[in-house]
Amino acid sequence: MKLINKNHVVKKMPTRLAVNSICKGLFFLATLFGLLVLAILFYRIFTQGIGHLNFDFFQNFASRRPEEAGVKAALIGSIWLMAVVTPVSLLLGVGTAIYLEEYARKNWITSFIKLNISNLAGVPSIVFGLLGLTVFVRALALDRSVLAAGLTMSLLVLPVIIVAAQEAIRSVPRDLREASYGMGATKWQTILKVVLPAAIPGILTGGILALSRAIGETAPLVVVGIPLFIAFLPQSVMDTFTVLPMQIYNWTSRPQEEFQQVAAAGIIVLLALLILMNSIAVIIRNKFQKRY
Amino acid sequence: MLEPKQTDTYSVQQLILEKKSKKRWNIEKLIPKLLFLTAVISVLITIGIVLTLIFETFIFFEKVSIVEFLTGHKWLPFASTPSFGVMPLVVGTLKVTVIAAIVAVPIGLATAIFLSEYASEKTRRIIKPILEVLAGIPTIVYGFFALTFVTPVLRDIFPSLDMFNAISPGIVVGIMIMPMIASLSEDALVSVPKSIREGAYALGATKLETTIKVVLPAAMSGIVASIVLALSRAIGETMIVSVAGGSTPSMSMDVTNSIQTMTAYIVQVSTGDAGYGTTIYYSIYAVGMTLFVFTLIMNLLAQFISRKFREEY
Numbered sequence: 001m002k003l004i005n006k007n008h009v010v011k012k013m014p015t016r017l018a019v020n021s022i023c024k025g026l027f028f029l030a031t032l033f034g035l036l037v038l039a040i041l042f043y044r045i046f047t048q049g050i051g052h053l054n055f056d057f058f059q060n061f062a063s064r065r066p067e068e069a070g071v072k073a074a075l076i077g078s079i080w081l082m083a084v085v086t087p088v089s090l091l092l093g094v095g096t097a098i099y100l101e102e103y104a105r106k107n108w109i110t111s112f113i114k115l116n117i118s119n120l121a122g123v124p125s126i127v128f129g130l131l132g133l134t135v136f137v138r139a140l141a142l143d144r145s146v147l148a149a150g151l152t153m154s155l156l157v158l159p160v161i162i163v164a165a166q167e168a169i170r171s172v173p174r175d176l177r178e179a180s181y182g183m184g185a186t187k188w189q190t191i192l193k194v195v196l197p198a199a200i201p202g203i204l205t206g207g208i209l210a211l212s213r214a215i216g217e218t219a220p221l222v223v224v225g226i227p228l229f230i231a232f233l234p235q236s237v238m239d240t241f242t243v244l245p246m247q248i249y250n251w252t253s254r255p256q257e258e259f260q261q262v263a264a265a266g267i268i269v270l271l272a273l274l275i276l277m278n279s280i281a282v283i284i285r286n287k288f289q290k291r292y
Numbered sequence: 293m294l295e296p297k298q299t300d301t302y303s304v305q306q307l308i309l310e311k312k313s314k315k316r317w318n319i320e321k322l323i324p325k326l327l328f329l330t331a332v333i334s335v336l337i338t339i340g341i342v343l344t345l346i347f348e349t350f351i352f353f354e355k356v357s358i359v360e361f362l363t364g365h366k367w368l369p370f371a372s373t374p375s376f377g378v379m380p381l382v383v384g385t386l387k388v389t390v391i392a393a394i395v396a397v398p399i400g401l402a403t404a405i406f407l408s409e410y411a412s413e414k415t416r417r418i419i420k421p422i423l424e425v426l427a428g429i430p431t432i433v434y435g436f437f438a439l440t441f442v443t444p445v446l447r448d449i450f451p452s453l454d455m456f457n458a459i460s461p462g463i464v465v466g467i468m469i470m471p472m473i474a475s476l477s478e479d480a481l482v483s484v485p486k487s488i489r490e491g492a493y494a495l496g497a498t499k500l501e502t503t504i505k506v507v508l509p510a511a512m513s514g515i516v517a518s519i520v521l522a523l524s525r526a527i528g529e530t531m532i533v534s535v536a537g538g539s540t541p542s543m544s545m546d547v548t549n550s551i552q553t554m555t556a557y558i559v560q561v562s563t564g565d566a567g568y569g570t571t572i573y574y575s576i577y578a579v580g581m582t583l584f585v586f587t588l589i590m591n592l593l594a595q596f597i598s599r600k601f602r603e604e605y
Contacts, residue, residue, distance in 0.1 A: 009496075020500040024410055030402030031411075031419060034474070037467050038426050044441050045433070095330030103324045104331075116335050122521065122591035123584065124528025126555050127341060129562075130580045134344040138568075155337050162334065184308070188323045209428075216430025219530035219555065223562045223576075245432045245531075252436045252535055260440055267433050274428065 045271070049264030057265055061231040062247060066258035071266050073230050074247035077146075078215055078273070080234050081243055084150025085157065085214050090207055092154070093161030097203075100162075101169040102191055121159035128156045129223025137224055144225045147237040152220050157210040164206020168199040201288035208281040212274050218245040244270045345584055348577035355571045361578060367541035367552075369561075369572050376575060378582055380541035384458070384551035385586075388533055391462025391547065392469060392526040397519055399466075400473030404515075407474070408481035409503050420475075427471035435535030438464035443536060456538025456550040464536065465529050469522040476521065480514025481507060517598035524590035528583060530555040554583045 060070025096117075104110040132152030142148035172195050180190040196203075227242055228250040234241040244266060251263035353361070356376045364377015403423070407416050443460040447453045484507050492502040508515070538550030539560050552560070558576045566572040 016498050016501070020498040023500045024406075027402045027406035027410060030399045031406045033399055034403060034426055034467075034470060035419070035422055038422060040441070041429070041433075041437050044437065048440070092330050092333055095327050096334055099324070099327035099331040103327060113331050113335060116338050118595065119588065119591055120334060120338055122524055122587060123341065124525075124530070124555065124587055126528065126530045126558055127345075127580055127584050130348075130558075130577060131337070131341050131344050134348065135340055158334060158337070184304075186320050188320050212428065216428075216432070218430070218432045219559065222530075222559050225562060228563065245430055248432050248436065249531065249535070252432070252439060260436075263436055264440075267436060270430060271433070274430070278428070 045264045045267050048261050049266070049268045052261050052265035053268055058269075062229055062242075062250070066256060066262050069251070069259070069262045071244070071247060071269055073233060074242050074244045074266070075269060076233050077230075077241040078243045080146045080237070080241055081150055081153060082211060082215065084146060084237060085153045086207075086211060088151065088154040089157050089161050089210065089214075090203075093158050093207075093210075094165045094203060096158075096162045097165030097169055098191060098196075101166055102187070102195070117159050117162055121163070124219075125156055125217055126219040126223055128152055129220030131155070132220060132224045142238070144227065144240045145238045146234050146241050149221055149224050149226055149241075149243075150237070152224055153214045153217065156217065156220060157214045160210040160213065161207055164210065165199070165203045168202025168206065169195060171202065172198045201284055205281045205285045208277050208284070212277045212281075215243075215277070216245055216270065216274060218249055221246055222249070244273070341584070345577055345581040348574055349581045352571070352574035352578045355574065356578075365543055367557075369575055374571065376571075376578075378554075378579065380543050381552060381554045381557055381579060382582070383543055383545075384533075384537070384541060385527055385553040385555070385583075387458040387545070387547055387551060388462045388465055388529075388537065388553055389523055389526045391459055392466035393519075393523055395463050395466025396470040396473055396522060396526075400470045400519075400522070401477055401515065403470070403474040404477035404481055405503055405508075408478045409499065409507065423471040423474055426467075427475070429468075431468065431529060431531040432535070434464050434468050435461075435532040438532055438536035450548070453548045454538070454550050456536065456540075458537065458547040458549070458551045461533045461536040462547070464532050465526050468529065468532065469526050472522045472525065473518050476518030477511070477515045480511040480518065483514070484510045513598050513601035516601075517594040520590050520594040520597065524587045524594070527590070528555065528587050530559060534559045554579050 056068075057070050058075065059072060060068055061073050063069040096113075100110065100114065104113075129152065132148060132155075136142045136148040136151050137144060140148075142151075176194050176198060177190055180194045181187075185193070221243060226246055227240060228246055230240070230242045248263050248266040248270065251259045251266060361376055361378055363379070364375055365379050366375040366377050367380040368375050407419060411419065438460050442464055443453075443455065443457070446457075446460055447455075453459070488506055488510060489502050492506045497505070533551075533553045534556045537553060537556055539552050539556060540550040541552040541557070542549060557579055561572055561576045
């Protein structure tokens with residue numbers, strides 16, 4: 001048996017400790033990199049866009065002249081999009097989650113559905129755009145409407161909502177269900193009146209996060225063919241429209257320097273909307289989440 | 293004691309029997325079927341995606357041979373004698389993905405190690421939400437950032453760099469996927485049990501030695517899976533490369549010139565005026581199919597790695 005040479009160990013000790021501290025510093029710097037990028041990004045966009053951010057910016061439609069360009073059609077359009085995506089994706093997502101968590105038996109159909117959902121989450125958003133273009137815009141002849149875009153977006157965020165709702169439902173303790181059954185409630189009564197109310201905070205949090213993804217997504221809407229330049233508001237779900245990210249994309253890809261400032265102002269509006277939604281999610285999580 | 297009158301009270305058994313005969317039991321049978329239908333919709337979406345891509349790609353291959361598509365080295369759909377070889381678009385996509393990986397893997401992994409092994413609970417609680425913010429920023433915002441900040445800064449350092457190039461969107465895509473690698477790898481590292489680390493400390497290992505020789509190998513499957521997933525996201529990323537990458541499909545390995553990725557081509561056609569039914573219209577489905585196959589293989593690979601090589605403790 002080879003014995004440890006104490007001198008050898010002692011001699012090596014300072015280097016090993018030094019390497020340890022150096023690497024700790026490197027790991028810390030890497031972590032700081034992310035924070036630094038975020039700070040630069042916010043700072044750049046804020047300083048570029050703040051000059052354009054005034055009351056007129058919210059009142060004006062898009063314009064060829066940068067000083068007159070406004071965000072009205074896009075902001076209202078984003079809200080219209082949400083009005084379609086929210087009910088469709090929540091209904092389908094929560095329904096699927098209830099089925100998978102409460103009713104599904106352990107068989108190949110269930111595991112196929114689960115595998116399918118996790119793969120769907122990895123499909124690039126632009127491919128959902130191709131699906132929307134073929135099925136909703138062409139086959140169902142919905143044209144480039146709020147409805148066509150909203151349905152496409154609902155399918156895109158569906159996997160996120162399903163997974164969030166599944167987790168929320170799973171975290172409701174068994175005791176609550178057992179107590180409900182013990183009182184003579186049926187399975188559906190138990191789900192509707194006991195499990196869902198207990199799972200609502202988790203479902204809402206996940207739902208809002210999924211919707212904030214839908215509100216910032218551009219690629220599928222480009223493929224669906226949502227116009228980049230529009231100067232009227234939609235009157236119904238069958239009208240065409242534009243949304244904030246599309247408007248920002250339009251401004252960003254213009255060669256004039258001034259439009260970049262308009263784009264930055266649009267980004268501030270978009271980020272403000274996202275921060276608002278995320279804050280609501282955090283408030284819901286903190287306020288209603290019970291610990292069992 | 294008096295027997296209670298039969299009309300006033302129910303036995304529980306009677307109560308259940310009576311309830312059973314009522315409508316409620318039909319709802320009980322109907323609801324699972326309805327919910328099953330909503331669950332089936334997610335499967336229908338996948339089938340819809342696959343069928344859409346297959347059918348429209350098939351029409352494309354009636355106009356352009358599949359051999360030319362897969363092996364051709366020129367992608368010139370708008371030329372008077374168009375040629376549809378997808379390789380330049382794939383090369384463009386891979387260039388961006390490799391640059392993104394060079395940025396995101398070391399930084400993401402180092403962040404994960406710092407958060408799980410070195411950081412105090414307080415630091416972690418500050419940094420993790422910030423990473424979530426970074427992950428939640430819309431890609432069009434990153435695209436704007438790449439075009440108006442990263443590209444000009446890079447051009448100050450390397451004056452020969454084109455306005456549109458592979459390196460700026462590559463770096464920014466890397467920044468975009470970095471939080472994903474950091475967060476998923478951190479989950480993998482945290483799930484390595486403490487007893488293993490303490491075993492290493494007891495043998496006299498430093499924190500770094502423990503991390504690199506004990507914790508990292510134990511969490512390797514989760515880490516590799518997170519990297520594969522993140523790279524699959526990078527391949528499918530659209531807006532950053534559309535805004536900052538340019539629209540010149542090219543086979544060259546040079547990262548300073550304008551490129552075009554698969555996703556950026558689809559955007560170019562969608563925002564252009566190519567009519568319904570033209571070869572160019574169908575070409576976006578063939579490119580979409582290629583993209584879908586790439587990302588599907590990577591996603592399945594990630595699932596395979598995390599299931600097959602997971603170390604159970």
